[in-house]
Amino acid sequence: MRAAAFVCAAALFAGQAMAAAPEVSLRPVPRWAAMPAVAAPPGKPAETVAPAQTGLRRSLRPRPRPGRASPPTRTTAIRPPAQQVPVSDRVGAVCRDRAIQGVELRPIAGRLTGCGVSDPVRVTSVAGVTLSQPSVMGCSTAKALKDWVEKGATPAIGPLGGGIESFRVAAHYVCRSVNDEPDTRISQHGMGQAIDISAIELQNGVTITVEDGWGDPIKGKILRRMHRSACGPFRTVLGPAADRHHVDHFHFDTASYRRGTYCR
Numbered sequence: 001m002r003a004a005a006f007v008c009a010a011a012l013f014a015g016q017a018m019a020a021a022p023e024v025s026l027r028p029v030p031r032w033a034a035m036p037a038v039a040a041p042p043g044k045p046a047e048t049v050a051p052a053q054t055g056l057r058r059s060l061r062p063r064p065r066p067g068r069a070s071p072p073t074r075t076t077a078i079r080p081p082a083q084q085v086p087v088s089d090r091v092g093a094v095c096r097d098r099a100i101q102g103v104e105l106r107p108i109a110g111r112l113t114g115c116g117v118s119d120p121v122r123v124t125s126v127a128g129v130t131l132s133q134p135s136v137m138g139c140s141t142a143k144a145l146k147d148w149v150e151k152g153a154t155p156a157i158g159p160l161g162g163g164i165e166s167f168r169v170a171a172h173y174v175c176r177s178v179n180d181e182p183d184t185r186i187s188q189h190g191m192g193q194a195i196d197i198s199a200i201e202l203q204n205g206v207t208i209t210v211e212d213g214w215g216d217p218i219k220g221k222i223l224r225r226m227h228r229s230a231c232g233p234f235r236t237v238l239g240p241a242a243d244r245h246h247v248d249h250f251h252f253d254t255a256s257y258r259r260g261t262y263c264r
Contacts, residue, residue: 084108084136086122094121095139099146101125105136108173110190115175117192127154129164135172138192141254144233145195148252152229153200156222161202168199168207170249179245188236194253211248214240226250231263238264
């Protein structure tokens with residue numbers, strides 16, 4: 001009896017003790033979870049402290065060093081192409097003729113055999129007529145152009161539109177073959193002995209193009225007169241009647257291999 005009563009009392013005591021004990025997990029509790037809430041200003045909810053990162057292990061890889069600054073870039077002054085170096089940048093009379101304005105250049109050595117100019121000038125205007133682009137040529141060609149302007153082109157235009165204001169230059173010095181065709185001789189353009197003109201611009205703003213004006217009853221007469229008058233100052237004169245390569249411009253050159261003139 002006493003033993004049974006003792007067992008029942010022990011069981012009853014153990015049950016009361018278990019009921020009074022709190023329910024605690026045997027798993028360890030993270031430190032941050034037990035930290036109190038951070039006091040918040042009035043009107044804002046309290047915030048808990050974020051988990052501490054002190055337990056994270058740093059990587060053993062070394063941090064990359066800051067990149068080295070690139071050395072300063074050296075700038076080089078831009079020079080004109082070697083084959084067209086001016087003697088002086090000052091525009092003035094060239095070829096010992098005040099009617100020819102431009103800049104003298106140093107002798108040009110072409111990249112192809114046969115190209116080049118021994119006495120090159122970059123012409124900006126001739127006999128008071130401006131060129132649409134500074135044009136490189138030899139002095140013999142510049143003088144022929146001046147003669148044509150004074151004795152041929154200007155009289156052919158006369159007082160129409162107030163006279164000639166400028167020429168639209170289609171081509172001047174360039175080292176290439178005739179009509180850019182392979183297996184042909186060097187063009188007179190590659191020797192500084194040629195210039196191509198595609199239009200005449202008058203002082204009143206009117207432009208007479210070779211391509212559109214050649215077939216015009218009035219403009220065509222003026223252009224043909226200008227074309228004929230170039231035979232003499234120039235050794236070769238080609239226009240729309242010559243071939244398909246010249247339908248839109250006049251080609252003038254001072255080729256020395258011809259006897260007399262060739263005009264077409």
